[in-house]
Amino acid sequence: MKSSLSTKLKDRAEGQCELCASNAATYAYAVSPKGNEAIENEVAVCDTCLTLIETGAKDTHWNCLAGSIWNTEPSVQVLSYRILYGMKDQEWANEILSSVELDETVVTWAESIFQVAAKHVDSNGTELENGDTIVLTQQLNVKGASFMAPKGTIVRKIRLVPDNAEQIEGKINNDTIVILTKFVKKSV
Ligand SMILES: [Zn+2]
Secondary structure (H helix, E strand, O other): EEOOHHHHHHHOOOEOOOOOOEEEEEEEEEEOOOOOOOOHHHHEHHHHHHHHHHHHHOOHHHHHHHHOOOOOHHHHHHHHHHHHHHOOHHHHHHEEEOOOOHHHHHHHHOOOOOOOOOOOOOOOOEEEOOOOOOEEEEOEEOHHHHHHOOOEEOOOOOOOOOOOOOEEEEEEEOOOEEEEEEHEEEEE
């Protein structure tokens, strides 16, 4: 998981922590399931960030992830995404997650550690995947929002909820909402 900082990684990070950018980088953190064999798998982290990762603390220090999630290195994006995902119950973390547009390969890597117990399928039993476009098969009343999404609404770039095969997430009117898979149809 953690190893010493190579010169190459230190150069890429310009000596700074790639998560918070406010402290000097001290270690190379490999983003699982990949190992320390290539710097593309690693993130240069400082002592503070490393301690928080290892303890799983939901600390306000992680506000820094609002910046690092836009890093051009997939490994930095994946690590930022995972840490934020673990704090999804907090409004600010959820906001960062829904404001960012990540590559499918980044999301797949990020979510590869979450156990997917069952497959996500639509109302016809067709398997759903991250990034799919779906159509609502019935009107949805969106909790906490002042609008209803009519039947036939198209939702692009859905995300599968990793720990719940009955739920996906998608953006409607710029709000990211949870949608039940039984009320959607995959669009081809
Ligand atoms: Zn840091």
